[in-house]
Amino acid sequence: MLPGRILWYDAFTKEWNMLEIKNLTKSYGDLLALDHFSLTLEKGEVLGLLGPNGAGKTTLISILAGTVRDFTGSVRFLGHDLFSDRNLKNRLGIVPQDMAFYEELNAMDNLLFWGGLYDVPRDALKKRAAEILERVELSGRMKEPVKNFSGGMKRRLNTAIGLLHRPDLLLLDEPTVGIDVQAKVSILDLIRKVGAEGTGVIFTTHQLAEVENTCSRIAIMDCGRILAQGTMEELIRLVGEKDIVEITGNFPAASFTEALQDLDGNGIELLSAADNLATLAVADTEQIPKTMDRLFRRKLAVTDLKIKTPSLETVFLKLTGRSLRD
Amino acid sequence: MRRLKRILRIAGNDIRIMVKDKVFFFWTLAFPILFILLFGYLYKGGETAPPSAELTVLNQDEGRWGAYFLEKIKSPGIVLKTAGTEPAEYNRLIILPPDFSEKIEARKDQALALKKREDASAAAAARVEIRLYQAIARLLSELVLYGDGDLTKFLDGHAEFRDLVTVKTRYPAKTITVVPGGMDHAIPGITVQFIMMMVLIYGGVTVMEDRKKGVLSRLLFSPLSPGALYQAKLLARWLMGMLQALMLFVVGKIFFRLNLGDVPLSLLVIAVFALATAALSVFIGSLMGKEDMIIGLSILLANVFAGLGGCWWPIEVVPPAVRTMGMISPAYWAMDALHKLRFFQGDFAAVAPNLGVLLALAVVLSILAGRFFKIRD
Numbered sequence: 001m002l003p004g005r006i007l008w009y010d011a012f013t014k015e016w017n018m019l020e021i022k023n024l025t026k027s028y029g030d031l032l033a034l035d036h037f038s039l040t041l042e043k044g045e046v047l048g049l050l051g052p053n054g055a056g057k058t059t060l061i062s063i064l065a066g067t068v069r070d071f072t073g074s075v076r077f078l079g080h081d082l083f084s085d086r087n088l089k090n091r092l093g094i095v096p097q098d099m100a101f102y103e104e105l106n107a108m109d110n111l112l113f114w115g116g117l118y119d120v121p122r123d124a125l126k127k128r129a130a131e132i133l134e135r136v137e138l139s140g141r142m143k144e145p146v147k148n149f150s151g152g153m154k155r156r157l158n159t160a161i162g163l164l165h166r167p168d169l170l171l172l173d174e175p176t177v178g179i180d181v182q183a184k185v186s187i188l189d190l191i192r193k194v195g196a197e198g199t200g201v202i203f204t205t206h207q208l209a210e211v212e213n214t215c216s217r218i219a220i221m222d223c224g225r226i227l228a229q230g231t232m233e234e235l236i237r238l239v240g241e242k243d244i245v246e247i248t249g250n251f252p253a254a255s256f257t258e259a260l261q262d263l264d265g266n267g268i269e270l271l272s273a274a275d276n277l278a279t280l281a282v283a284d285t286e287q288i289p290k291t292m293d294r295l296f297r298r299k300l301a302v303t304d305l306k307i308k309t310p311s312l313e314t315v316f317l318k319l320t321g322r323s324l325r326d
Numbered sequence: 327m328r329r330l331k332r333i334l335r336i337a338g339n340d341i342r343i344m345v346k347d348k349v350f351f352f353w354t355l356a357f358p359i360l361f362i363l364l365f366g367y368l369y370k371g372g373e374t375a376p377p378s379a380e381l382t383v384l385n386q387d388e389g390r391w392g393a394y395f396l397e398k399i400k401s402p403g404i405v406l407k408t409a410g411t412e413p414a415e416y417n418r419l420i421i422l423p424p425d426f427s428e429k430i431e432a433r434k435d436q437a438l439a440l441k442k443r444e445d446a447s448a449a450a451a452a453r454v455e456i457r458l459y460q461a462i463a464r465l466l467s468e469l470v471l472y473g474d475g476d477l478t479k480f481l482d483g484h485a486e487f488r489d490l491v492t493v494k495t496r497y498p499a500k501t502i503t504v505v506p507g508g509m510d511h512a513i514p515g516i517t518v519q520f521i522m523m524m525v526l527i528y529g530g531v532t533v534m535e536d537r538k539k540g541v542l543s544r545l546l547f548s549p550l551s552p553g554a555l556y557q558a559k560l561l562a563r564w565l566m567g568m569l570q571a572l573m574l575f576v577v578g579k580i581f582f583r584l585n586l587g588d589v590p591l592s593l594l595v596i597a598v599f600a601l602a603t604a605a606l607s608v609f610i611g612s613l614m615g616k617e618d619m620i621i622g623l624s625i626l627l628a629n630v631f632a633g634l635g636g637c638w639w640p641i642e643v644v645p646p647a648v649r650t651m652g653m654i655s656p657a658y659w660a661m662d663a664l665h666k667l668r669f670f671q672g673d674f675a676a677v678a679p680n681l682g683v684l685l686a687l688a689v690v691l692s693i694l695a696g697r698f699f700k701i702r703d
């Protein structure tokens with residue numbers, strides 16, 4: 001199909017979702033990496049996809065990128081089956097988790113090479129490369145071999161390469177992993193701006209703080225499926241009007257769970273229990289002494305107790321029973 | 327069209343990165359030239375053999391024709407030594423018997439004994455033999471023209487008869503009259519070896535590294551198809567081999583007066599050989615995940631193939647059994663073709679079987695490498 005025809009479809013895509021993923025399922029042997037995963041995205045939406053290690057984030061991105069096959073389910077992009085036409089990839093930008101570029105070349109040459117694989121006119125490409133280097137604050141070092149770059153600079157270049165051909169949809173796999181705060185802020189800022197310009201964005205992360213300020217929508221996934229999605233407020237409402245109690249001490253997880261077994265009816269909800277650390281959601285703080293009483297009676301040592309307001313982290317705990325960082 | 331453009335762009339980029347590498351010139355030029363010098367001087371021979379061939383003469387003739395015959399043998403290419411008795415050491419010895427003149431005058435046929443030291447240069451021996459035939463033919467033709475009179479005086483007046491007869495010696499097929507040697511053997515030999523070393527090591531390791539780094543995957547994020555990506559990687563590695571060959575041939579031409587014989591056919595042989603090597607490098611890079619393993623295997627293959635295939639010494643000098651074994655080496659087919667073109671007056675028909683074997687190998691390896699081409703681990 002000609003790129004022109006895709007443009008023609010654009011007039012209609014405004015009424016459609018830019019991206020529609022339905023029942024995507026992918027297994028590696030017995031392991032279900034994606035389990036009937038469904039998601040839609042509209043133009044200009046920035047979606048943060050939160051999930052712990054092994055949740056299936058990279059698998060999802062790789063399927064959309066076309067490098068992982070043998071899955072079931074469907075993906076429609078701009079009103080087409082994403083896998084029906086290679087030219088659709090001209091509208092899709094992907095920033096992989098790996099720093100996948102040529103360390104021997106300088107930043108400018110990398111951009112010109114990678115951008116050159118898309119259907120972008122040569123002179124436009126040069127202008128855009130200079131522009132994007134400006135945006136990721138690498139203009140000053142664009143003639144230096146990339147192998148001399150710091151981790152943060154490489155991440156920024158990695159991101160820039162995915163943006164060069166001005167895609168309608170940008171997918172980023174953990175774009176901020178392992179870099180300093182300054183580079184992180186710069187990349188998140190770029191993601192926000194790109195979204196504001198009308199590009200759809202999905203980015204995956206482990207970091208709650210990142211999605212809180214960057215995304216218009218958040219999806220929480222684990223074990224290959226989406227557990228919940230919505231705006232920050234909507235997600236926090238899932239926990240209800242409750243306070244969060246974080247208890248640190250010296251106890252096995254099992255004993256802790258046992259101690260609080262039949263307290264549910266009193267508005268106490270056990271969100272997570274690990275050895276020496278447990279989190280509860282309580283409707284009324286007056287219930288806290290009752291809880292502590294139970295622990296003491298079982299001789300479970302408590303060294304610290306913190307009361308917090310619900311956050312995204314609480315939602316995540318409630319949904320997955322584990323912290324994002326484990 | 328777009329597909330071709332993308333393929334060329336990716337292949338060109340691979341070459342650009344290779345050329346930027348600091349060790350590139352060391353591996354493609356410095357190191358091979360060292361080898362060329364070593365093996366070039368070690369196996370001197372062929373056309374660069376000593377400019378003159380030695381012949382010792384034991385003239386026992388009692389008449390005048392013996393001395394006359396010796397005059398006919400004299401030539402700038404022949405160092406003539408005379409001996410009074412049969413010497414203990416000689417390279418080649420011809421004996422003119424006491425009745426040499428008598429038999430000539432009686433028009434009786436006779437056989438002259440030419441003795442050769444077994445391990446003396448075959449090329450020099452060939453030159454001496456040719457000169458002897460020429461001398462005999464001259465002597466006979468002069469006898470026909472002028473009988474038994476004083477021929478020298480006759481010829482002074484008839485210069486047109488002086489070189490009336492020239493002799494071309496033909497040898498039965500398979501007789502090795504020339505042992506390839508010198509730079510014309512060493513440069514193609516080392517080139518074939520280093521195409522294997524360079525393309526297998528560099529080409530294999532970069533395919534593996536690009537896969538591990540996620541570069542191959544990222545290339546496929548674009549509208550590029552996996553098939554086109556494979557072709558681009560294959561093309562790049564073929565170009566690496568060709569670049570290597572051209573650089574060594576140009577250096578050989580300028581500094582060592584390299585003579586390949588038929589240049590276009592020689593390049594065709596190298597091109598098909600480089601294609602097979604390129605496919606093998608992609609194959610190895612896809613199958614293996616560790617740099618050490620790829621380098622180890624490449625060095626092993628390149629050197630075993632080079633040694634067996636006659637890159638270091640002319641395959642013509644090894645025993646027939648070893649020569650037959652060498653046929654398992656792709657380098658054998660390339661070197662054999664290059665020798666035919668340079669040393670044995672070979673034409674396209676002569677090297678067609680070699681090209682066929684190499685092409686079949688290139689096709690099989692390309693298909694294998696394509697099947698096993700791995701984008702991600």
Ligand SMILES: Nc1ncnc2c1ncn2[C@@H]1O[C@H](COP(=O)(O)OP(=O)(O)OP(=O)(O)O)[C@@H](O)[C@H]1O
Pocket residue numbers: 028031032033051052053054055056057058059060703
């Ligand atoms: N090529 C593969 N072969 C076998 N299993 C795989 C393969 N790739 C991924 N998996 C498994 O699929 C599951 C999902 O992996 P995936 O890489 O998508 O997770 P992720 O959310 O990106 O994790 P991370 O946060 O660590 O990057 C994991 O259990 C992983 O071990």
Ligand SMILES: [Mg+2]
Pocket residue numbers: 057058059097173
């Ligand atoms: Mg991942």
